[in-house]
Amino acid sequence: MGDAVIKPLFVKGPSLGVRLLVLTVLSVSLMVVDARFDTLKPLRSQIGLLATPLYWLADLPTRLWEDMTLSISSRSELLAENEKLKAEALLLQRRLQKLAALTEQNVRLRELLNSAELVDEQVxxxxxxxxxxxxxxxxxxxxxxxxxxxxxxxxxxxxxxxxxxxxxxxxxxxxxxxxxxxxxxxxxxxxxxxxxxxxxxxxxxxxxxxxxxxxxxxxxxxxxxxxxxxxxxxxxxxxxxxxxxxxxxxxxxxxxxxxxxxxxxxxxxxxxxxxxDQRTPEQRATDSAEAQEAADRDAAARQEAAAPTPAVAPAPAAPAATGENRNGRN
Amino acid sequence: MVETRSRNGWVIWLSLVLALLLSVAPMPAFLESGRPLWLALFLTYWVLALPHRVGMVAAWLFGLFADVLYGSLLGQNALVLMLTTFFVLTLHQRLRLFPLWQQSLVLLVLFGIPQLVQLWLFALAGNRPPEALQFLYPVLISALLWPWVHTLLRGLRVRLQVN
Missing domain, CATH: 2.40.10.340 (Rod shape-determining protein MreC, domain 1)
Structure with a gap:
């Protein structure tokens, strides 16, 4: 035992003070670089590869506990939950029916307003x-x-x-x-x-x-x-x-x-x-302008074909429709 | 130098990884502000017990990994842990002779100073620092936990003859 404790005293490298200084300078420079530049981001994300399993492992007990409570929860509880979910699904479906019509209307109105805002995003x-x-x-x-x-x-x-x-x-x-x-x-x-x-x-x-x-x-x-x-x-x-x-x-x-x-x-x-939307505002503007032109051409073609009636029928309903749509999303 | 060179060294590193795991384990929200400084506690024990195995560089590297784990600035926890280890190493001869409760008292200061540095870096990185002395709770709790951590790790070290 004594042998093992004493020996390192003789094979010691640089003194404590030197090590403190070197490591401090290293940490401070790392911090500055990390805060100001992007050069360390790839390194970070690579070390992050090691960190992910650690987070997964730390979360494991919670997940196991949840699985366990789920597997031993009684049949009546599950039935009750099922009932509740069915009722909820019914309610949501009703809202969805309304939403489909509203979305359609909203898209049309937005086209009229020449805005190419996305109505449905990918998730x-x-x-x-x-x-x-x-x-x-x-x-x-x-x-x-x-x-x-x-x-x-x-x-x-x-x-x-x-x-x-x-x-x-x-x-x-x-x-x-x-x-x-x-x-x-x-x-x-x-x-x-x-x-x-x-x-x-x-x-x-x-x-x-x-x-x-x-x-x-x-x-x-x-x-x-x-x-x-x-x-x-x-x-x-x-x-x-x-x-x-x-x-x-x-x-x-x-x-x-x-x-x-x-x-x-x-x-x-x-x-x-x-x-x-990954497009830049300019691209979006161009796209919407093109869409508008196409719509105009369509309208003109239709006007030529049929009697000259204006195609802007649902305009007065616009504010109410957008409001409804927002509520529907909540 | 002969047969005692490195025996069961994996225990040290495994326990430090366990400390990392404990430091990100989910906790109830009201206990969150008092989460013990697990990594500092475990490192302190190994530095006290086997200073020739675990030193400032090891502490710094583990701190670097902790930085990635917590998403703080690269080098922030590394600096803090390295500082703790530096203090422990400078007071090493004295600390080893103290009884456990007295070690706890000293550790209150040894963990407290790096924690202040930590707070300072935290505010410097653009975060809003907490009000009151909330950031010192972990230090207090860690100092209270020290006797248990010490006993536990000592038992482990003696049983597995880690050297």
Whole structure:
């Protein structure tokens, strides 16, 4: 024993101070490079390949527990759940029937308005495999990565609303920054009247704040905030939060508006990744212009063929139709 | 140098990987702010027990991996863990003679200083730092856990004759 303890004293390399200095300089330079440049991103995502199984393993007990409770839950419980799901499916189907007609109408109206906004985006289902261990950040890890086509900045939703965006992509997993993180902001719109604002996270799970809302702005408790699509990152029209509190203090320059996210940020296990439109605004404008020209040509052809009646019949229904469609999505 | 060169070294690395696993294991939200510094605890034990096997470079490398795992700036946790190890190594001769509770008290300071550095780097990276002394809870809890971790790992080391 004594032999083993004493020996290293003689084969010791550089002194502690030297090692401290070298490693400190190395860490600081790594941090600066990582914060300012993109050169370390590939290295990071490669090491991330090793990190994914660790997250998977850490989450294993929870998953096993869930599987177990599922397999021993009683028959009556399952029957009750089945009933409930059937009822829910029926309700959703009814809404879907209405939605199909509304979507059709919406597309037509948008064509008339010369806007080529996407009505239906492509989505990818992913599962949560980990939560960021740091209690002062709001981030989660999901089980889809660059191999599944996930890219940086992709919006993430659950069944009830927007959750956040992808901030780091590894080969088989990705890190998602939630709406409630203190460094996150999202452009929103009050669904009732279209008032625009920016919603910032507070670091508190279950609370976001609207910044720079005028004292006189028409916003009140219970208002639904939907994503406005400005900033080109999040698709427009998805529910984000419900206003919980509006404080109008005449001593403050702006009203304090607090809202609660509609998505179950700390409970959802299955998330949807939305593939947003990859085209640039110019391309989109060109595409919509071409579509418009084609529509015009069609209309002209039809006018020539039939009596000269204007083809703009459903125009007065436009605002009501879009409102209905948004409600249908909630 | 002969037969005691490296026996059962895998135990050390496996226990450190376990520490990494514990540090990302899901926990109830109200316990989250008091999550023990598992990696620092385990590293401290091995550095105290076998300073010729686990040193600052190992701590730094594990910290680097932790950075990737937590998604923090590359080098942030590496610096913090390396600092902890440095303190433990400088106080090594004294720490080994202390009884367990006194070691806990010293570790309160040894973990506390790097945790302050951690907070500073966290704020520097553009995050909003927490209010009050919340970030010191993990330090307190880790110090309280130290006697148990020490006993457990010591049992493991003696039984498997890790050297």
């Amino acid at each position: 990818l289902v992913s599962e949560l495999i980990g939560v960021d261990p740091n209690p002062f950040t709001q981030r989660v890890i999901i089980d889809k990565g660059s191999k599944d086509g996930v890219s940086l900045g992709m919006p993430v939703l659950d069944a009830r609303g927007l959750m956040g965006q992808v901030v780091e992509v590894m080969p088989y997993s990705a890190r998602v920054l939630l709406l409630t993180d203190a460094t996150h902001g999202i452009p929103v719109q009050v669904n009732r009247n279209g008032l625009r604002a920016i919603a910032n996270g507070t670091g508190n799970p279950g609370l976001i704040e609207l910044r720079h809302v005028a004292d006189t702005a028409d916003i009140k408790e219970g208002d639904l905030l939907v994503s406005s699509g400005l900033g080109q990152r999040f698709p427009a029209g998805y529910p984000v939060a419900i206003v919980k509190e509006v404080v109008r203090d005449s001593g403050q320059p702006f009203a304090i508006v607090r809202a609660e996210p509609t998505a179950a940020l700390s409970r959802s296990r299955y998330l949807l990744l939305v593939f947003s």
